[in-house]
Amino acid sequence: MLDRSLIRQDMRRQRSNLSQQQQKVAAQAASTRLFQLPWFRQCLRLGIYHPCRGELPTDAIAAKARHRGKEIYYPVLKAGGQVGLRFANADQARWRNNRYGIPEPCGRLAASPRFLDLVIVPLVAFDRRGNRLGMGGGYYDRCFAYLNQRKVWRKPRLVGWAYAFQQVEEIEAFPWDVRLDAIVTEKAVFMCCL
Numbered sequence: 001m002l003d004r005s006l007i008r009q010d011m012r013r014q015r016s017n018l019s020q021q022q023q024k025v026a027a028q029a030a031s032t033r034l035f036q037l038p039w040f041r042q043c044l045r046l047g048i049y050h051p052c053r054g055e056l057p058t059d060a061i062a063a064k065a066r067h068r069g070k071e072i073y074y075p076v077l078k079a080g081g082q083v084g085l086r087f088a089n090a091d092q093a094r095w096r097n098n099r100y101g102i103p104e105p106c107g108r109l110a111a112s113p114r115f116l117d118l119v120i121v122p123l124v125a126f127d128r129r130g131n132r133l134g135m136g137g138g139y140y141d142r143c144f145a146y147l148n149q150r151k152v153w154r155k156p157r158l159v160g161w162a163y164a165f166q167q168v169e170e171i172e173a174f175p176w177d178v179r180l181d182a183i184v185t186e187k188a189v190f191m192c193c194l
């Protein structure tokens with residue numbers, strides 16, 4: 001099994017070499033697959049992310065969600081330099097850059113991540129069982145840690161959003177890693193929670 005930091009390095013390099021056109025084409029194809037999923041069609045409160053450094057774009061998801069009248073939330077970092085994520089409503093909100101230079105809405109905070117129905121999760125690499133490598137901060141893992149205690153009632157559903165090349169054979173999961181329920185790429189949908 002490859003070392004986590006080697007996988008991260010390789011995937012981040014590949015991602016940053018993509019042209020804007022390649023990113024857009026992949027996001028359109030992945031969006032078509034996502035929009036057919038009942039989890040997307042039925043969700044009322046959706047969490048998405050603001051892409052940076054070549055991450056698969058999310059603007060088509062936001063546009064479709066807005067059109068369907070869903071509430072859209074983006075991750076915002078906890079104040080005071082703590083490692084923690086919350087989700088803020090993006091409708092009519094002002095935006096500001098966080099400490100990593102990633103834009104965040106200043107809108108109303110979701111009372112809890114459980115309040116969301118579906119969250120589109122960025123990732124650096126994934127395997128087909130739903131194991132995920134993020135950027136290495138542990139932000140998403142901490143935010144959704146409670147899901148590791150749950151077997152039956154899981155909310156929100158976590159859908160990884162990635163390029164097909166980000167798939168690897170197997171990612172070694174640590175006890176704190178939170179698995180994805182599904183992954184959508186431009187080439188396939190992987191259901192991992194069945």
Ligand SMILES: Nc1ncnc2c1ncn2[C@@H]1O[C@H](COP(=O)(O)OP(=O)(O)OP(=O)(O)O)[C@@H](O)[C@H]1O
Nearest residue numbers: 132133134135136137138139140141142145176177
């Ligand atoms: N629930 C948690 N409580 C405390 N520490 C945690 C928790 N989840 C992750 N961590 C810590 O965060 C660090 C980074 O974790 P990991 O390498 O899994 O990041 P990641 O999954 O890539 O990041 P992210 O969740 O932001 O996408 C690890 O040192 C881990 O111990």
Ligand SMILES: [Mg+2]
Nearest residue numbers: 134141177178
């Ligand atoms: Mg992790």
